Amino acid sequence: MIESIVQPVLVAAILACVTILFNKIRQLPEVERYKALAHILVPAGIVVATMYSGGWVAIGFDRPAGLSALKTEIKSGAAPSAKPGFIFIADPDAGNSEYVIEVTNPSASMWTSLDANAAIDNAAHVNFIASGLDVKYPLVKVSEPLAVIVEGELGPNIVIDNRTESVDEWKLAGRRRLALVVPVLFNCFVALGIGLVTGAPPIDLKQHNTS
């Protein structure tokens, strides 16, 4: 609910800031104007566009669920045998979305992290449908991440609110891999900061700025 209010307010605030900034820049002398555009507005615009079109997901601010394919079963004293399945892990508050994870030949049962009461309350929210595992949010009285283990071949797609995406995009990634992305992003923002300082027009100290 809050998300639906915050997002338009945030977009409106950013648009207002950009408009004010753009009007200020337009009034500058020619060289200063292009300098400000090249140092501030254009690179910042590209970074914002990248973040908006998936960058938040990259650093873990979004995408409330993940899955990982299971391939073998290991029994003590026996050789590992092939046993396809997958594990689905999701935040307890993943908005109002519905996730359908395609499964080929699913077994009749699943193994979840829900306790007995929560399992009964959420019987209509976590269940099998013809195409695979169906998880409907919001979950009832669940405050910890939901984990579901399903036996069966993981399909190629996951359907989120009737939007089909590749399962590969939702697979859990190693946490350490962020160690490469975050410094680059950090340095990128430092560079934007340098650009801001360099590209901003000089302040004329002789000008009387008070009314």
Place this chain on the structure above:
Amino acid sequence: MSALLFTVLLGYLAYSLFLVYYWKTRQPLPPQPLNVEQNLPLPWLAQTSTVFSLTGLFGAYLGIALLLGLPALLGLAAGTVLGLFIVRWWIVSTLKKLGKQETVFEDFLAAVLPDDKMDGTVFAIVLSGIQWVFATSELLILRELGKAALGLTSEQATLLAVGIAILGYFYLLLGGYVALFHTDRIQLIVVCITAVAVSVYFLFRHSQTGWAINLVPRQDFWGIPFLGRPHGLYVWHFAIATVMGLGCLLCSPDTWKRVYQVNKDQGEAAHSFRRRVLTFLAVGLLPYVVLLPVAISATGKVEVKPCCPDPLLFRGFKLPDVAFNKALFAVFAIPLIASFLSSFNGSFLASVHVMVIWARKITAMSSKLSIRSLPEEARFYQIMMFTLLAISAFVFSILYLSSQYQFKNPWMIGSFLMGGYALVAGFLIGTAGTVSRLPRYMLSAGFLFGSILWARYFLSSPAYCQCPTLWSIQTVPVGVGFCLALALLCAVIIFVNGRRHD
């Protein structure tokens, strides 16, 4: 988490130092921001670095080395060395023709662009456009390698590529050529250390396998038309690769600048001729010496598949997963980023410089066109941001289209670009470096029809595939043939034109 914290702190420390250094030494931009020829360190290293960037390590040259072995790799090396000498001769003779006492690199660039408005504009746009597309292709390849080798998700890989591009942009905006030459130096050191380490590893790991077998080309690639596989096949491979290596350098304004700088720095020194020959030989051969062990050791493991029948079934190619090992992760990630940064910066600044010279030239000679004369500094900023916007637009459009049409092949852009290189190199070879010798509008018409022809061929070539395939190197002989045919046509037209005027 500790690794993350460590890298963030290290990055912060590096940037704090950079900031202090930057503000202490900051000078105002020169009146012509790219007309810088002093304090450019080790330009010959920078040239090695540019050949050894993504083109060599992760692009066409590695593909050729993997499939065609030693003869083609030697051809590429020979073409690169030959290209360096030819570019040097071209620069010196062009500047001599100008008859000025003191010349700068910008004089050469201005002389290369034809005086005719239409032809000059088309040539400048094609030269810059090739660099834009090259930079775009690098971004997409980096993104793909980030996913395949480092195990990043799509969003992480996109953010990584765009973040590094923004960093490169700021390097160039604040430091111009000085920043470019410094990054090249650092990149080459990092990549060389890695390459030596990897070579030593391969040397021990593969000492028992037959190395000589891996130097022999695979079947079915680059056959001589109508003759199959005669004895002269390896000479044929060598010849094709030589023209390719030569052509790639001939149409790269980035290389022109570096060769000019080497020539200028060594021009007045004692034994300058001998030093220059040795420098160009070393610069041209070094990347291939480093590339060879990688190619030899990897070639046996590469399975050459034709274009995938169904891209939905293609799960992405997989390089050895290095993410589980901290040391290997660093060994692979750091040179990858360094390579990318260096070649991205080189192509970015080359395209900006060409456009700056074109804008200056067209403003000076045109009083009728409604082009306002901007101050040089404003024009530099304008073209820098336009270039960044163009590359970003290319990247986002291609990412959108590739998701819509299920294309998972970022190397396809590079293969397509071969047509652009072939066209420019063909015109330059056929006119001996002076494209303005062609009849008016011939250059523009040539680019138009040449692009259409290449596009038609490309759509039916093995490189037009929704998944990456090594078969895309089959476009190389066609590109080379295209280049040589165009060069011959230009030479004939100039000859006939000259006879008619006589």
